[in-house]
Amino acid sequence: MTKFSDLNLDPKVLKAVADAGYETPTPIQAGAIPPALEGRDVLGIAQTGTGKTASFTLPMISLLARGRARARMPRSLVLCPTRELAAQVAENFDAYAKYVKLTKALLIGGVSFKEQEAVINRGADVLIATPGRLLDHFERGKLLLTGVQIMVVDEADRMLDMGFIPDIERIFSLTPFTRQTLFFSATMAPEIERITNTFLSAPERVEVARQATTSENITQSVIMFKGSRKDREGTEKRKLLRELIESEGDGCKNAIIFCNRKVDVDTVAKSMKKYGLDAAAIHGDLEQSHRMRTLDGFRDGTLRFLVASDVAARGLDIPNVSHVFNYDVPSHAEDYVHRIGRTGRAGKKGTAIMICNPRDERNLADIEALVNHEIPRGGDALVAAPEAAPAEAPASPSAEAKAETAEKPKRPSRSRKPKPSAPKAEASAEPQTADAPKSAEAIETAEAPKEPSGSRPAQTERKSSTRGNASGRNAAPRGGQPVGLGDDMPSFIAKSFEERLES
DSSP: OOOGGGGTOOHHHHHHHHHTTOOSOOHHHHHHHHHHHTTOOEEEEOOTTSOHHHHHHHHHHHHHSSSOOBTTBOSEEEEOSSHHHHHHHHHHHHHHTTTSOOOEEEEOTTSOHHHHHHHHHHOOSEEEEOHHHHHHHHHTTOOOOTTOOEEEEOSHHHHHHTTOHHHHHHHHHHSOTTOEEEEEESSOOHHHHHHHHHHOSSOEEEEOSOTTOOOTTEEEEEEEOOOSSGGGHHHHHHHHHHHHHHHHGGGOSOEEEEOSSHHHHHHHHHHHHHTTOOEEEEOTTSOHHHHHHHHHHHHTTSOOEEEEOGGGTSSOOOTTOOEEEESSOOSSHHHHHHHHTTSSOTTOOEEEEEEEOGGGHHHHHHHHHHHTSOOOBOOGGGTSSOOOOOTTOOOOHHHHHHHHHHHSOOOOOOOOOOOOOOOHHHHTSOOOOTTSOOOHHHHHHHHSOOOOTTOOHHHHHHHHHHTTOTTOTTSOOTTSOOSSSSTTOOHHHHHHHHHHHHO
8 A cells, every 4th residue: 555655755744744644645645646746747636525635735845845935936826716725725735844944825815915915025935825816916016926836726626616717727827838737626627628738738637536426435315305385494494404413413523504595504504503503604705714713613623513605615624524414405516526525534434414495306416417326315204294383374364354353443333414305306206105115125225234334335336226327327227217216216315205204
C-alpha cells in the first residue's frame, strides 16, 4: 500500500502530514501528487470528500519551498468558488506548511480591502481567492499575476453553477502561458471539458471514481411526503424533519440540513430552535464573520445542527458529520452528490435522508439517473397520518354560517309607514269588505315570516310583477287584469283599506 513517504514530498511537508495524523494517501492523492511534483498539468476528477484539497496543497508547498515572493506578485494562485472553501484551503495550507517558510494571502469578500492589500504588498507565495475579489484587486492595480507559477482551480463544476466561468477564463489569460495548472472537479460538464481542453497542456487525468457517484459509506433514503393541505404543508414538513431526527436517536450526533431557498433556511432554523434543537442558519446573505462563527461552532461541536443553503454544500471539510438531511430536493442533480458528500468522509459511515414532495419527483428522477441507482424509499409510517388540524381551523361552511348567524345580534326591524291612500281615480274600484276573501298572493304574503332588516319584499314583488312588461306597472298582463290595486295589490295597502272600512 502506498504511503505519503513514497510520494517524494518535501521532508518538512511529510513531518506536517504526520503531525496531522495521516499515513496513507487517498486514491486521488496517490494519483495526483506524483505528476504534480513533476511539474505536469493535472486534471483530477473525484467525488467530494476524497481529499482533493491535499492533492494540490502538498505538492504546491513542496514546489514552492525554495524561492521567495515579490510584492504584489504571488507565486501561486488557488481559485475557490466560495468564501468558506477558500478559508478551508487556507487552513490546510497553514497545517501542512508550518515547517516551511511560506506566506499566504486570503482574498475573499466580507474582509477589508486595506487589510488584504497590506498582505499582498508584503509579498505572498500562495494567493487563495474567490474569482470576484481577485479581479477587484487586479482592477484596482494592487495585484499582478505575471509571476504565477502554479495555478489551481478547485471545485470547477461549482464555478460553472455559480456563473464564474467567464471570470476563470479572464484570470487564465492574465497568468503566464508557462504556468502549471492543477484542475479539480467532481463532474465533467461539457463547459468544464471545453476549458480543460483550452487551458491545460497534456494533463495527467486522474479519475478515482465514476463521475457523479456517491460514496458507498453513505446510507441513502428518500421520504415521499405530501401535505394534508397546501397552507399546512410547511408546518407538516418541518414536523416530519423533527420526527426523522428523533427516529435516528443517538446515532444522529450532528447534521447538516440543506434547503433550496435562503428564506427556508431561516424558517427551518427558527423552527428547530423553537422545539429545543440546537440549530443555526448559514447562507449567502449573512455577514462573513457570522458565517465563520457558525461554521466554527459546528466544527468544534458546540453547535449540533447546521441549516444551510448550497453555499455550504461544496468542498467544506467538516469532520465527523453523521447525517445530512435534504429538506428540499436539489434543483440540480449534481448538488445532491455534493450535499451528501458532507457525511461519510475519510472512510467513515454516514446517513443521508431526503424529503420529496410530489412536485419534486422529476428532480428526484434526474438525481437517480445521475448516480445510476434508485434511492431507497423509507419512513412511510412517519408521513402516513397528516398533522392534526389546529383548533382554530374553520368548521364546515354550513356550521360556520349557523354559528355566525347565531352570534350576530338581531337588529330591530324598522316599521314601515303606510303609503298614502290611493288616488281618487283608483279608489273608485270595487272595495273589499272585511268578510271578502283575500287574494291568494295577499294571503301568502301575510302568512310569510318577516324578513330580516334590509330586505324589501314588497319592492321585490312589485319588480317581479312588472318583469317582462315593456310598459311598466300599469301595463295589462297576459290574463287581461290591470296591474294596480286589484288582486296584485300589496298586503300592507289592503290592510289599510280594511282598517278604514271597519272604522
